[in-house]
Amino acid sequence: MSPLRAALQDAQHDDLIPVNPLFGWTYKRNEPPKEKIYVDPFNAEEQAAIINAAAGSTKNQCTVFFWTGMRTSELIALEWTDIDWKRKKIKINKAHTYAAKNDESTKTKSSNREIDMLPHVEAALINQKLHTLLQGGKVFLNPHTSKQWTGDQQIRKGCWIPLLKKAGVRYRNPYQTRQTFASMMLSAGENIAWVSAQMGHSNVLITAKTYARWINNNEQHGVKGSRDVWATFGQH
Template identity: 35%
Template sequence: MLQFWFETSLRPGELQALQWNHIDWDRSVARIELNQVAGVIKGPKTAAGIRDVELSAEAIAALRAQRSISELKGEPWSTDAQIRKTLWQPVCKRAEVEYRNPYQVRHTYASALLTASANPWYVASQLGHEDVEMVFRTYGKFIRDDYQKPKPEFRIVGEK
């Protein structure tokens, strides 16, 4: 689950509400259309929250591994507190990483994409933001200084 989470940056409630029938294995996308808050499954806050999240090979592999585990388990987590207390805190402690809010998964994902020169509009769409304002405000420090600067014109020698 952690590998899938880091590969998709879903909000905790989106992760909890994701259902197997929302995975398009052929297109390698997860359809995000539900969010779980305090045990209640509902739609996202904004229209942009309904989206297809592209799944990397690592995310697909994580899902395949998780499916067999999920089928053996009982009730899924219904609150973000359950994820935080039974998974996130123990993982941070075992990894000897200072505790940070699980929402940092989204920040890590967005920062990594921007550092790798991903288009901010793509990042916004994957995160479920309506536009790039949040991306620029929150992650602007990770966008290259020369992003979308005009390139100098080149001419072949002897050409006018």
């Protein structure tokens, strides 16, 4: 297209044509349609069944899945040095996928974030110390190999599918634990700005659009509000 544009521009300069029909025209690349986020959260009974069916490190991992809103790739990359026990914060600044082989930066700038460590998440991480703290590095490892998870597919096939079968819960992929966190917090009246920040969304509008049907206008705020959610969803 550029040679044609240049030729037409020359023709205009030489008064062979009155105007360049391509002046100011830009080519917009065709982009594939964005994948629609499908939200199919686990209810309180299903969460209880899953966590009760799990044991050891897997139980701790499931609790963190359900109560942080972390992506699977972010949880895989989580390290003990990312946890601020005094401030009760968790730093999320990297992710690990099978395709990448090694840790990478998080999905977007907003994904690079610091989230609140809720009381039940803190309890699960304290329990997890027995399994991986002395090794240093990653918080969660593959319990079958004691090595880092290679990606979400390994978690799904080696851990998640068997666990849901044992729990008698309808299958949804591990990513739905993230959707579960957002939906249960919003339905309990949690502040949408806080939920959006925990999720690592670039703005509140994304959170509102994705989880509109779960938004409760009776807002609560942050960690304090989450205790009420725990009373409903978290007593396993």
